[in-house]
Amino acid sequence: MEDKRSILISVLVVIAFACVPFVLDVDKSYFVFFLFLSFCYVTITQAWNLVGGYTGQISLGQHAFFGLGAYTTAIIWLRDITKTGYFFDPVTMILSGLVPVVLAIIVGIPLLHRLKGDYFAIGTLGVGEIIKVLFVKGGSFTGASDGLHLPSTVFESMKPYYWTGLFLAIFSTVVVYFLIRSRIGLALRAIREDETSAASHGVHVLKYKVFAFAVGAFLTGLAGSLYAYYLFHINPDAVLKLNWTLYPVLMCVIGGTGRIMGPVIGAFFMNGVFFLTDIYFVEINPIMAGLLIIIVMRFMPGGLIGLKDMIMSRK
Amino acid sequence: MWEYITFGLIVQLFVNGILFGTMYGIAAIGLSLVFGTMRIIFLAQGTMIIFMAYICYWIFTLMGIDPYLSLVIIVPLSLLLGIGLYHILFREAAGLEDKNISLLIAVGLMFLMENLITVIWTANPRFIETSYTSFAFRPMGINISVTRLNGLIMALLSTAGVLLFLKKTMIGMAVRAASEDMISATLVGISPHRVNAVAFAIGIGLAGVAGVGLATIYPFDPYYGFIFALKAIISLAIGGIGSVVGALLGGILLGLIESLASFFFSGGWSDAISFAVFLIVLMFKPEGLFVRSINKA
C-alpha cells in the first residue's frame, strides 16, 4: 500500500466501482446488490479489524453497535428529531454513528479495563445480547419485537444506496489506514503485541483501547444507519442478530487480520461465496459458509492475504 | 401476581432450575476441559449437544431404542467423534500462537453442524416422547419430572466419572498438568496432541450425555445449540474456568437464576438477566464464584 502504484490501483478500482451504476441497471442487477452488500460488509469488517486486528481486542458485541446505529436512524426519522430532513441525512447518519460511540465508551471503560482476551470477547457478547433484549422489551419507543416501520414510499432508486455504501467502505478503510500509520496506530499495535510492555513505555493502554473500540463502534453504527435506510423495517431480528458480529470477524480473519486490505478481500470473498452458493447450490448453501471458514482457517491461517506471503516465502 | 406465590411454588422453581441447570453444568465441564488444554472457548459445544440429541432422536424413532439405553452407543460415538474432530480440524491450529484460528474453526464447525442438522432433520423442533416422559414424582406436592431427575443423575455420574479420570489416571493427570502449563508438560514427556485430543474427546463425550438429557427433557431445534453454548459459557464463568465441580455448580446456579427470572419477570428478560449476572461475575470475580484458591501464574 505504501508505494504509489498501489494507491493508483486503489483509486482506479474505486473510480470503476463508482461508475458501475452508469453501466448496469442498478435496480435490476443482482450484481449491484452484491456490491452494495459487500460495501456494507467492508465497512463493518474494517471497524472490527481496527479493534480485533490491530488492537487485539476480540469484540463480539459489534451487532449491538450495528443495531444501535440502525435504530438511531429509524427513531430520528420517525420522530423527525433533528429537523434536518431524514433520507440519507448526514446529520442523522453521524448521530447514528455517535450513539454507538456513547455505548462503546460506557461499556468499554469497565470491560476493557477488567477483561482480557476471551473474557473480553464473551463480555462484549453479553453486552450485545443484553442490548438486544432491551430493544425487544423497549415498548413503543423501539417497537418491541415487531420493530419500527419507516415510510418505504420514499424509495426511488438503489443508486444513492450504492454510492453511500461505496463511500462508507472507502471512508472506513481510509480512516483505519491513516489511524494505523499515526502515533495512535503505533500505540494500538504495541498494545496488541505486549500490553505490559506498552504500558511500561508510557502508553495509556485503557485510553487507546477505548478509543479504538469507539472508532470501531462509530464505523459500525454508520453501516447500521445505511442498512436501516435500505430495510425500512427495523426489528431486533434483522439488525441486532449475531451475524452482524460473526460476519465481520469471519471476513476479517479470512481476508487477513491486521492488514488494511484484509477486510476488503474477506468481505468480497465471503459475500461472493454467500451469493454464489445461494444461486447454484441452494440446498447446501448454509453448509458452504461453515465449511469454507474451516477450510481457510485450517489451511491458510494467515487468511487469503497471507496466501501471497506464503507463496513468496516458499520461493 | 404476588398473591399466587407460595412456599411450594418457590421450591418448585428451585427444583426446576437445579434439574435443568445440570445440563448447562455438564456442557460447561466440557468447555472447561477444552479451554484448559487448548485455551479456546469451544463455541460449537452447544451445537454438538444438539447434534447428539438428534442422534438420540434418530436411534429412538428408527430403531425404537430407549434414549437412556442409547447412551451406550452415543457416549462411545461422541468420544470417537471428539478425537476425530481434534485430529482433522484442530491439530495444526492448536500449536499456533494465535488462538483465534482455533476459535474460528470452532465457529465454522458450529455453522456447518447447525446447517447440516437443518438439511438432514429440517428446522422443526423435535422431542422424544416415551411412555414415561410425562411421569413425575410428587413428594410434598412438588413436581419432579422423571426425565429431569434422570438428567440430574446422568450429570452427577458423568461429573464423578470425569473427576475420577482426571485424578486417578496418568493421562487424566497429564490433562490437568497441561491445562496449567503446556510447556512444562511437554518437558515431562506429555504430547500436546495427546492431551488436547483427550480433553476434546471428553468434551464431546459430555456433549453426548447432555444431548440425551436434553432430548428427553426439552423440544430442540438446530439453532438452540448456539444459545446452549452461550449458557454453558456463562455457567463456566460463574463456576470458574478450570474447576470441574465449579462448572457443574455454575450450571446449576444459572439454571436457578433462569428459572426464577422467567417466573418473576417475563420470559424474554431471563436471557438478559443471565448475561447481566455473567458480566457482574466477570467484572468482580473473574476467577469464578466457586474457586477457592487462586494459584494462577
Next chain:
Amino acid sequence: MENHLLEVKGIDVLYGDVQAVWDVSIHVEEEKIVALVGANGAGKTTLLKTISGITPAKKGEILFQGNSIAKLKPQEVVDIGISHVPEGRRLFSSLTVLENLKLGAYPSRARPLMANSLERAFSLFPLLKNRKDQKAGSLSGGEQQMLAIGRALMAHPVLLMLDEPSLGLSPIFVRTIFELISTLNAQKITILLVEQNINQALKIAHQAYVLKTGKIAMNGSGDELLADPEVQRAYIGKRWSKS
C-alpha cells in the same frame, strides 16, 4: 569424540527476528558436570531450550548419543533420556507433590519403574515424602526446586539439564542443591548446568563454557576458568569479592 554424550554444533537460535544464539558449539562428555555461565541474556537458557526442543534452532546440529535430535519435539527429547528442569521450576502447582512426581515418570520408558523411582525420590528428598499430598504450589522455594529435580529424575534421565537451580534460594538450600548435583553426578547422571552463581558452578564443573551475547566467549575446565583473571574480573570479582 566417542564419549561425547551431547554435541551441539554451530547452532543459531532466533526469537522472531532477534537472534539469541550465534553459531554456538558445545560438547558434554558422559558422566561429567558441564556448566554454562555468563551474564543475563547471554543465551544460556535459550541453549537449554533448544536442546530440549522448545525453541528449535534455525541452523546447526544437535547430536545425542550420536543421533540427531535437533528436529525432536520436547516430549520426544524426554523420551530419549534428556530431562530439563526449566528456569523458575514450573511445577504443576495445583497438583499434589505426589502427582507432580508421578507425571515425571510419564515417558513410557520410565512408567514401569515408577514405584522404584518414587522410592528413590523420597529417599533423596525425605522432605517431600511428608508433603506428598500437599499442593506443589504451597511448598517453599527450596522445596519446589527439589520437587522439580525429583520430577525430572523420575524419567531416569541420562542427561539432566538444570536451569538456574539455585536462583532465589536461601544460602542453606543453595548449598544443598550444589551437593545434590554432585551426588547425582556420582550416580552416573551427566549434568548440564546453567547458573548465575558462577563461582559455585565452576567449582563443581568438570568443563565449562562462558557465553557472552549469544556466543561462546571462553571454555575450559571449571578450575581453569575459575583461575582466569578475565572471568574473575567480569563475572566473579564484583559479586563474589569475598571468596
